[in-house]
Amino acid sequence: LSLAYLRLQPDCFSAFDEGLLADPADRIYHGEMLHRDIQPSISFFSFNLNHPLVGGYSPEKIGLRRAISMGYDRNAAVRQLRDGQGIPANQPVPPPLFGHDPGYVAPYGYDPAAARALLDKFGYKDRDGDGYRELPDGKPLTLVLASTTTAAARASDELWKRNMDALGLRITFLKNKWPELNRMSEAGQLMMWGLAWSSSIPEGIDFYSYFASGNIGTSNDARMRLPDYDALYEKARNVPHGPQRTALFARLNDMIFSYAPWILTDYPYQNALVQPWVGGFKQNPFKDQQWQ
Secondary structure, eight states: OOSGGGGTOOSEEEEOSTTTTSSGGGGOOSSOEEEEEEOSEEEEEEEOTTSTTTOOSSHHHHHHHHHHHHHSOHHHHHHHHSTTOEEEOOSSSOTTSBTOOTTOOOSOOOOHHHHHHHHHHTTOOOSSSSSSOBOTTSOBOEEEEEEOSSHHHHHHHHHHHHHHHHHTOEEEEEEOOHHHHHHHHHTTOOSEEEEEEEOSSSBOTHHHHTTOGGGBTTTBTTOOOOHHHHHHHHHHHTSOTTHHHHHHHHHHHHHHHHHOOEEEEEEEEEEEEEOTTOOSOOOOTTOSOTTO
16 A cells, blocks of 8 residues: 555545445545445344234234334335445345345335235224224234434434334334443343344355344344244254255245344445555455455
8 A cells, every 4th residue: 555645645445334425426536446345234123022012923913023024115224324325135144145145035025005904904903093003902002113312313213203104103212322222132121123233254144043042132132933943044054055055045034034023124335445556456345444
Protein backbone atom coordinates (compact mmCIF):
# COMPACT_ATOMS: atom_id res chain seq x y z
CA LEU A 1 0.00 0.00 0.00
CA SER A 2 1.14 3.53 -0.70
CA LEU A 3 1.61 6.33 1.84
CA ALA A 4 -1.37 8.26 0.51
CA TYR A 5 -2.97 8.13 3.94
CA LEU A 6 -0.52 10.90 4.94
CA ARG A 7 -2.40 13.12 2.48
CA LEU A 8 -5.78 11.83 3.72
CA GLN A 9 -6.13 9.68 0.60
CA PRO A 10 -6.81 6.13 1.81
CA ASP A 11 -5.91 3.25 -0.46
CA CYS A 12 -9.08 1.36 0.40
CA PHE A 13 -12.43 2.43 1.83
CA SER A 14 -14.70 -0.27 3.25
CA ALA A 15 -18.42 0.18 3.87
CA PHE A 16 -20.45 -2.44 5.68
CA ASP A 17 -23.24 -0.50 7.38
CA GLU A 18 -26.39 0.74 5.73
CA GLY A 19 -26.21 4.33 4.57
CA LEU A 20 -22.44 4.46 4.07
CA LEU A 21 -22.63 3.59 0.39
CA ALA A 22 -26.24 4.12 -0.62
CA ASP A 23 -25.07 5.16 -4.09
CA PRO A 24 -21.56 3.84 -4.81
CA ALA A 25 -21.14 6.30 -7.67
CA ASP A 26 -21.29 9.15 -5.14
CA ARG A 27 -17.90 8.13 -3.78
CA ILE A 28 -16.08 7.44 -7.04
CA TYR A 29 -14.17 10.63 -7.78
CA HIS A 30 -10.75 9.83 -9.25
CA GLY A 31 -11.00 6.42 -10.89
CA GLU A 32 -11.51 4.31 -7.78
CA MET A 33 -12.72 0.77 -8.37
CA LEU A 34 -15.77 -0.54 -6.51
CA HIS A 35 -15.55 -4.14 -5.26
CA ARG A 36 -18.82 -5.55 -3.95
CA ASP A 37 -19.65 -8.96 -2.52
CA ILE A 38 -22.34 -10.47 -0.38
CA GLN A 39 -21.16 -10.76 3.22
CA PRO A 40 -21.18 -14.25 4.81
CA SER A 41 -24.00 -13.01 7.02
CA ILE A 42 -27.77 -13.26 7.41
CA SER A 43 -30.19 -10.96 9.21
CA PHE A 44 -33.41 -12.36 10.63
CA PHE A 45 -36.17 -12.03 13.22
CA SER A 46 -36.82 -14.95 15.55
CA PHE A 47 -39.95 -16.13 17.33
CA ASN A 48 -39.69 -17.64 20.79
CA LEU A 49 -41.31 -21.04 20.21
CA ASN A 50 -41.85 -21.41 23.97
CA HIS A 51 -43.92 -18.23 24.15
CA PRO A 52 -47.64 -18.86 24.77
CA LEU A 53 -48.76 -16.43 22.06
CA VAL A 54 -46.45 -17.03 19.07
CA GLY A 55 -44.82 -20.29 20.14
CA GLY A 56 -45.89 -23.91 19.85
CA TYR A 57 -46.17 -26.49 17.09
CA SER A 58 -49.95 -26.65 16.59
CA PRO A 59 -51.33 -25.71 13.14
CA GLU A 60 -52.83 -22.42 14.35
CA LYS A 61 -49.55 -21.29 15.96
CA ILE A 62 -47.51 -22.26 12.90
CA GLY A 63 -50.10 -20.47 10.76
CA LEU A 64 -49.72 -17.31 12.83
CA ARG A 65 -45.93 -17.29 12.47
CA ARG A 66 -46.12 -17.97 8.73
CA ALA A 67 -48.65 -15.17 8.29
CA ILE A 68 -46.43 -12.71 10.16
CA SER A 69 -43.50 -13.80 7.98
CA MET A 70 -45.52 -13.40 4.78
CA GLY A 71 -46.63 -9.97 5.98
CA TYR A 72 -43.09 -8.62 6.48
CA ASP A 73 -41.81 -6.81 3.37
CA ARG A 74 -38.15 -7.84 3.01
CA ASN A 75 -37.63 -5.86 -0.18
CA ALA A 76 -38.85 -2.71 1.53
CA ALA A 77 -36.55 -3.47 4.46
CA VAL A 78 -33.54 -3.70 2.13
CA ARG A 79 -34.51 -0.47 0.34
CA GLN A 80 -35.47 1.60 3.35
CA LEU A 81 -33.33 0.24 6.17
CA ARG A 82 -30.18 -0.77 4.26
CA ASP A 83 -30.36 1.81 1.47
CA GLY A 84 -30.40 -1.06 -1.00
CA GLN A 85 -27.20 -2.59 0.37
CA GLY A 86 -28.35 -6.21 0.50
CA ILE A 87 -30.54 -8.85 -1.11
CA PRO A 88 -33.52 -10.71 0.42
CA ALA A 89 -32.63 -14.01 2.10
CA ASN A 90 -34.26 -17.29 1.10
CA GLN A 91 -32.29 -19.82 3.21
CA PRO A 92 -30.11 -19.70 6.34
CA VAL A 93 -26.75 -20.15 4.57
CA PRO A 94 -25.55 -16.93 2.85
CA PRO A 95 -24.40 -17.07 -0.80
CA PRO A 96 -20.62 -16.85 -0.22
CA LEU A 97 -20.56 -20.08 1.80
CA PHE A 98 -20.44 -23.78 0.95
CA GLY A 99 -23.95 -25.03 1.57
CA HIS A 100 -25.86 -22.17 -0.05
CA ASP A 101 -28.04 -23.59 -2.80
CA PRO A 102 -28.69 -21.05 -5.59
CA GLY A 103 -31.40 -23.33 -6.93
CA TYR A 104 -33.42 -23.46 -3.72
CA VAL A 105 -36.82 -21.73 -3.93
CA ALA A 106 -38.38 -20.64 -0.65
CA PRO A 107 -41.93 -22.00 -0.18
CA TYR A 108 -43.31 -18.53 0.55
CA GLY A 109 -42.26 -14.89 0.73
CA TYR A 110 -43.91 -11.50 1.06
CA ASP A 111 -47.61 -11.99 0.32
CA PRO A 112 -49.91 -9.92 2.56
CA ALA A 113 -53.08 -11.15 0.86
CA ALA A 114 -52.15 -14.78 1.53
CA ALA A 115 -51.12 -13.82 5.07
CA ARG A 116 -54.55 -12.33 5.79
CA ALA A 117 -56.24 -15.40 4.33
CA LEU A 118 -54.10 -17.66 6.53
CA LEU A 119 -55.02 -15.67 9.63
CA ASP A 120 -58.71 -15.92 8.71
CA LYS A 121 -58.39 -19.68 8.16
CA PHE A 122 -57.07 -20.29 11.67
CA GLY A 123 -59.57 -18.01 13.40
CA TYR A 124 -57.50 -14.89 14.00
CA LYS A 125 -60.28 -12.38 13.37
CA ASP A 126 -61.28 -8.88 14.44
CA ARG A 127 -64.19 -9.62 16.73
CA ASP A 128 -64.66 -6.21 18.35
CA GLY A 129 -64.32 -4.00 15.28
CA ASP A 130 -61.24 -2.06 16.44
CA GLY A 131 -59.28 -2.96 13.31
CA TYR A 132 -57.07 -5.55 15.01
CA ARG A 133 -57.45 -9.31 15.19
CA GLU A 134 -57.93 -11.37 18.31
CA LEU A 135 -56.82 -14.93 19.08
CA PRO A 136 -59.10 -17.78 17.95
CA ASP A 137 -60.53 -17.95 21.48
CA GLY A 138 -61.32 -14.22 21.42
CA LYS A 139 -58.53 -13.15 23.78
CA PRO A 140 -56.30 -10.16 22.89
CA LEU A 141 -53.49 -10.63 20.40
CA THR A 142 -50.56 -8.22 20.73
CA LEU A 143 -47.18 -8.95 19.21
CA VAL A 144 -44.16 -7.64 21.14
CA LEU A 145 -40.95 -7.15 19.17
CA ALA A 146 -37.77 -6.44 21.13
CA SER A 147 -35.86 -3.52 19.69
CA THR A 148 -32.88 -1.35 20.61
CA THR A 149 -32.99 2.42 21.10
CA THR A 150 -31.03 3.39 17.97
CA ALA A 151 -32.37 5.46 15.08
CA ALA A 152 -32.01 2.43 12.78
CA ALA A 153 -34.11 0.33 15.16
CA ARG A 154 -36.81 3.01 15.25
CA ALA A 155 -36.96 2.99 11.45
CA SER A 156 -37.28 -0.81 11.55
CA ASP A 157 -40.08 -0.50 14.12
CA GLU A 158 -41.98 1.85 11.79
CA LEU A 159 -41.79 -0.66 8.92
CA TRP A 160 -42.97 -3.44 11.21
CA LYS A 161 -45.90 -1.30 12.39
CA ARG A 162 -46.99 -0.55 8.82
CA ASN A 163 -46.67 -4.19 7.76
CA MET A 164 -48.57 -5.58 10.75
CA ASP A 165 -51.29 -2.91 10.52
CA ALA A 166 -51.86 -4.10 6.95
CA LEU A 167 -52.59 -7.58 8.36
CA GLY A 168 -54.75 -6.33 11.22
CA LEU A 169 -52.19 -7.40 13.82
CA ARG A 170 -51.39 -5.14 16.75
CA ILE A 171 -47.66 -4.84 17.51
CA THR A 172 -45.75 -3.04 20.27
CA PHE A 173 -42.03 -2.72 20.91
CA LEU A 174 -39.93 -3.61 23.92
CA LYS A 175 -37.09 -1.07 23.91
CA ASN A 176 -33.79 -1.71 25.66
CA LYS A 177 -30.05 -1.83 25.06
CA TRP A 178 -28.71 -4.72 23.00
CA PRO A 179 -26.81 -6.53 25.80
CA GLU A 180 -29.91 -6.63 27.98
CA LEU A 181 -32.10 -7.86 25.12
CA ASN A 182 -29.55 -10.55 24.30
CA ARG A 183 -29.57 -11.69 27.94
CA MET A 184 -33.37 -11.78 27.89
CA SER A 185 -33.40 -13.73 24.64
CA GLU A 186 -31.03 -16.38 25.97
CA ALA A 187 -33.25 -16.67 29.05
CA GLY A 188 -36.35 -17.13 26.87
CA GLN A 189 -37.97 -13.88 28.02
CA LEU A 190 -38.64 -12.29 24.61
CA MET A 191 -41.46 -12.95 22.17
CA MET A 192 -39.70 -11.73 19.01
CA TRP A 193 -36.51 -9.95 18.12
CA GLY A 194 -34.04 -9.38 15.30
CA LEU A 195 -30.45 -10.56 15.04
CA ALA A 196 -27.74 -11.39 12.53
CA TRP A 197 -25.22 -14.21 12.26
CA SER A 198 -21.94 -14.08 10.35
CA SER A 199 -19.29 -16.63 9.48
CA SER A 200 -15.51 -16.32 9.57
CA ILE A 201 -15.01 -19.50 7.48
CA PRO A 202 -16.31 -20.60 4.05
CA GLU A 203 -18.37 -23.51 5.47
CA GLY A 204 -22.09 -22.91 6.06
CA ILE A 205 -23.20 -25.88 8.22
CA ASP A 206 -23.12 -23.78 11.41
CA PHE A 207 -26.09 -21.73 10.19
CA TYR A 208 -28.27 -24.79 10.72
CA SER A 209 -26.99 -25.21 14.28
CA TYR A 210 -29.03 -22.14 15.29
CA PHE A 211 -32.17 -24.30 15.17
CA ALA A 212 -30.75 -27.34 16.99
CA SER A 213 -32.26 -28.01 20.42
CA GLY A 214 -28.82 -28.48 21.98
CA ASN A 215 -28.21 -24.76 21.44
CA ILE A 216 -31.27 -23.50 23.30
CA GLY A 217 -30.11 -20.85 25.73
CA THR A 218 -27.17 -19.82 23.53
CA SER A 219 -27.44 -19.48 19.75
CA ASN A 220 -30.92 -21.01 19.28
CA ASP A 221 -32.85 -17.82 20.05
CA ALA A 222 -36.04 -19.35 18.64
CA ARG A 223 -35.74 -22.12 21.24
CA MET A 224 -36.87 -24.60 18.59
CA ARG A 225 -37.01 -28.17 19.84
CA LEU A 226 -37.80 -30.54 17.01
CA PRO A 227 -36.37 -34.09 17.16
CA ASP A 228 -36.77 -34.64 13.40
CA TYR A 229 -34.78 -31.50 12.70
CA ASP A 230 -32.06 -32.44 15.20
CA ALA A 231 -31.66 -35.88 13.61
CA LEU A 232 -31.47 -34.48 10.08
CA TYR A 233 -29.00 -31.80 11.17
CA GLU A 234 -26.71 -34.39 12.79
CA LYS A 235 -26.85 -36.47 9.63
CA ALA A 236 -25.95 -33.45 7.47
CA ARG A 237 -22.98 -32.65 9.71
CA ASN A 238 -21.36 -35.95 8.74
CA VAL A 239 -21.83 -35.61 4.98
CA PRO A 240 -19.19 -33.76 2.90
CA HIS A 241 -20.12 -30.84 0.69
CA GLY A 242 -21.77 -32.14 -2.45
CA PRO A 243 -25.14 -33.11 -3.97
CA GLN A 244 -26.10 -35.41 -1.09
CA ARG A 245 -25.54 -32.70 1.51
CA THR A 246 -27.27 -30.12 -0.67
CA ALA A 247 -30.36 -32.34 -0.68
CA LEU A 248 -30.19 -32.64 3.12
CA PHE A 249 -29.84 -28.87 3.46
CA ALA A 250 -32.91 -28.40 1.24
CA ARG A 251 -34.89 -30.61 3.63
CA LEU A 252 -33.63 -28.54 6.58
CA ASN A 253 -34.66 -25.37 4.74
CA ASP A 254 -38.13 -26.81 4.14
CA MET A 255 -38.51 -27.65 7.84
CA ILE A 256 -37.45 -24.14 8.83
CA PHE A 257 -40.03 -22.60 6.51
CA SER A 258 -42.64 -25.11 7.64
CA TYR A 259 -42.33 -24.37 11.36
CA ALA A 260 -41.33 -20.70 10.85
CA PRO A 261 -39.02 -20.12 13.84
CA TRP A 262 -37.33 -17.29 11.89
CA ILE A 263 -38.26 -14.59 9.43
CA LEU A 264 -35.24 -14.58 7.11
CA THR A 265 -34.68 -11.01 5.96
CA ASP A 266 -31.50 -10.30 4.00
CA TYR A 267 -27.86 -10.91 3.16
CA PRO A 268 -25.97 -7.57 3.34
CA TYR A 269 -23.47 -6.30 0.82
CA GLN A 270 -19.83 -5.63 1.65
CA ASN A 271 -18.38 -2.74 -0.36
CA ALA A 272 -14.78 -1.65 -0.86
CA LEU A 273 -13.55 1.29 -2.92
CA VAL A 274 -9.93 0.91 -4.03
CA GLN A 275 -7.69 3.63 -5.40
CA PRO A 276 -6.33 3.16 -8.96
CA TRP A 277 -2.74 2.88 -7.71
CA VAL A 278 -3.55 -0.29 -5.69
CA GLY A 279 -2.69 -3.36 -7.74
CA GLY A 280 -3.82 -6.95 -7.26
CA PHE A 281 -6.64 -6.16 -4.84
CA LYS A 282 -8.97 -9.09 -4.11
CA GLN A 283 -11.83 -8.67 -1.70
CA ASN A 284 -11.88 -11.10 1.22
CA PRO A 285 -15.41 -11.56 2.59
CA PHE A 286 -14.06 -12.96 5.85
CA LYS A 287 -12.07 -9.86 6.82
CA ASP A 288 -13.71 -6.76 8.24
CA GLN A 289 -10.81 -4.55 7.17
CA GLN A 290 -9.90 -5.06 3.54
CA TRP A 291 -6.54 -3.32 3.84
CA GLN A 292 -5.19 -6.06 6.12
